[in-house]
Amino acid sequence: EDKVVQSPLSLVVHEGDTVTLNCSYEVTNFRSLLWYKQEKKAPTFLFMLTSSGIEKKSGRLSSILDKKELFSILNITATQTGDSAVYLCAVAPPDNNDMRFGAGTRLTVKP
Amino acid sequence: SQTIHQWPATLVQPVGSPLSLECTVEGTSNPNLYWYRQAAGRGLQLLFYSVGIGQISSEVPQNLSASRPQDRQFILSSKKLLLSDSGFYLCAWSMDSHNEQFFGPGTRLTVL
Numbered sequence: 001e002d003k004v005v006q007s008p009l010s011l012v013v014h015e016g017d018t019v020t021l022n023c024s025y026e027v028t029n030f031r032s033l034l035w036y037k038q039e040k041k042a043p044t045f046l047f048m049l050t051s052s053g054i055e056k057k058s059g060r061l062s063s064i065l066d067k068k069e070l071f072s073i074l075n076i077t078a079t080q081t082g083d084s085a086v087y088l089c090a091v092a093p094p095d096n097n098d099m100r101f102g103a104g105t106r107l108t109v110k111p
Numbered sequence: 112s113q114t115i116h117q118w119p120a121t122l123v124q125p126v127g128s129p130l131s132l133e134c135t136v137e138g139t140s141n142p143n144l145y146w147y148r149q150a151a152g153r154g155l156q157l158l159f160y161s162v163g164i165g166q167i168s169s170e171v172p173q174n175l176s177a178s179r180p181q182d183r184q185f186i187l188s189s190k191k192l193l194l195s196d197s198g199f200y201l202c203a204w205s206m207d208s209h210n211e212q213f214f215g216p217g218t219r220l221t222v223l
Contacts, residue, residue, distance in 0.1 A: 004154070031209075034211055034212075041217045042214040042215055042216050042217060043155075043201070043214045044214070045211045045212075048210075088155070090155075095208040096208045096209055096212075097145075097160050097162075097168070098157060099212070102154050103153055104154060
């Protein structure tokens with residue numbers, strides 16, 4: 001059975017800290033791994049990773065994929081209270097129609 | 112730019128009542144459309160997806176159904192709701208099967 005496991009389940013940090021969120025997966029057909037940020041309602045898209053070892057970066061957020069060890073990390077540097085959210089990892093098969101989501105990591109950034 | 116709408120935002124329904132949730136997308140044509148359910152503290156579970164008008168694929172057997180009567184409209188229905196149908200329902204769209212999905216604001220359904 002396909003599995004997507006995120007860790008930690010929750011994390012509390014202070015503003016300015018750097019955090020690393022983890023996503024490991026076991027799937028039969030892999031094409032890409034996606035990260036989303038969910039604040040109160042709709043998850044918003046952050047990154048889609050298809051190749052190992054190539055870092056994707058957007059401001060203070062960055063992510064990288066390791067297809068040999070079957071995991072990805074999402075880094076957030078100089079965290080701000082606005083980064084507080086649930087971060088979701090999803091793994092997509094070749095046609096992307098059946099994405100498997102992890103349970104998410106709830107990040108709380110305290111002032 | 113593309114936008115996705117869902118309504119209602121919240122809904123409280125008694126067990127055994129029918130359900131109809133609507134999702135529409137603007138600013139694109141022939142999108143792939145998806146319905147997900149998110150139970151409290153859990154990840155998103157794909158319920159249905161559609162790659163075109165009248166084409167529905169079901170991922171999870173249940174008492175829910177989906178329809179796509181128009182290119183940019185996706186409807187989630189039930190004839191008789193169960194307590195276990197409570198949850199947060201999200202609609203999403205993508206340009207095709209190889210790109211990221213974009214989510215609507217969601218409908219929080221409580222079945223009493």
